[in-house]
Amino acid sequence: MIQFQNVTFHYEKSSTPALSEINLEIAQGEFIAIVGHNGSGKSTLAKHINGLLLPTSGSVIVCGYDTKNENDILKIRQQVGMAFQNPDNQLVTTIVEEDVAFGPENLGIASEEIRARVDRALSSVGMTQYAESAVHNLSGGQKQRIAIAGILALRPNILVLDEATAMLDPSGREDLLRTVKRLHDDGMTVIMVTQYMEETVDCDRIVVMNRGRIVCVGTPSEVFRKQDILEKSNLVAPEAVKVRNELKNMGFEIPDDVLTAESLAEAVCLLL
């Protein structure tokens, strides 16, 4: 569904490439997490998926369309919705349902259809009861869910989250993650750029970036086994994995798919 073919990207004025020789294929319905240090290129990579950035060399193919082909860029953007870090920068109106309707209205969709899409989108993010609320009264997590509802109203097949949880408090983060997981369960392809390793444990594959390159791709249990790569990439495994690894160093047998507090507790209880 999404293919990066030998993609290299230079920002103007920068001497080093922000992305080097990226090759990555993402299948329909996958949940991908992209992690990496500050400046590793993870956001740059995400912005290539809907053609916000175009490769300096190589190609990005989304649903069969090349992002370099100007005539296809609208088709790509109808497929790919993007949510960013700061909730306040993504909302345009003062009332929740007006904000969600903003996208479809701009596409000239009939008003009954818009109504149906807005209702559906708000219910998907669990914000139906706030339809008529003022946007400025919402919490950060709620604002992000409205921003995502606005994207869903455009009916994309791919959702890209560029550190969308970074400015939220823990309960806002959990809210948003739960929403995203539900969308994924319903068939959405999700690409999530994040700084929080705890958020990646339920995804299908993790892509680890370091200085513009992909240094590792694998399932969470595969990736979190590779301590040396994580360390070299300035990353730290989730707390439960750190404890698991310490216990393993002490000589206890704990399977590699133990990544969360719950599964670790279960494994530890079997040891006692």
Place this chain on the structure above:
Amino acid sequence: MSVVVNHLTYAYSEGGKPLPPTLIDLNFTIEEGEFLGIIGHTGSGKSTFVKHLNGLIASEKGVVTVDGHDLSEKSERKIVRSLVGMVFQYPEYQLFAETVYDDVAFGPKNMKCDEAEIKKRVVRAMELVGLDVDRFSSRSPFELSGGERRRAAIAGVLAMEPKYLVLDEPMAGLDPKGREEILALLERLRRENGCTIIMISHSMDDIARHATKVLVLEKGSVYLFDKPEIVFSHAEELMSIGLSVPNVTKICIEMNRRGVPIPKTICTENAFLNWFKEGRKHA
């Protein structure tokens, strides 16, 4: 010496009318040398509270004193501001000078330090935050990476050599390594310089590991004020007010649910591993 908060109540106002209070009758003492972690839901009053610590906000109800200086007295505020350094959220947005050196030197210059003293302080502050003086002094702050910019901004506050350092989510937006670097810096400041650290954070793992005391604010009131192991042993209550708990606490809760009586006070990796080595024989 210490920070004493006595019956502090504060309400913002809108159009001349007071809004419902943001802080309600806070009473506690932050001892010198402490690492105080402040946690609470968005809107619980955390940021409003720390703004009182150097007189950015002054309340008419209640008293805050720093080393005995009363912040409700205008004449005392200047003294307190030389004692209390403030690092706000995303402090790198406040970098403004043409070079890292000038930016870090801004504070001591304003304090009317002489050139030699300014230089000494800038060098010391840059060394503390791990920015090599030769490599970074003449660079523009805007050429630095995110983590470096954050540390340059913190160096600007450290150059004023505060006795109390207040930080509002200093790790927000940094990668895991960058977060560890900031925490290591704070530990070093506390151990080597005797600096008192007051930090707002959403990361319960970090609070459990580093704080010596935790203040939990809920709807403007003190919900808990105690050592981290005591505070996090109230996990169910914390979760009921929408707060999270350290991951190790979550492991312990799950173990208890499965009938293993691991103490509720275990909230860090080290404590957990120690229990595993020593205590599990009795479990």
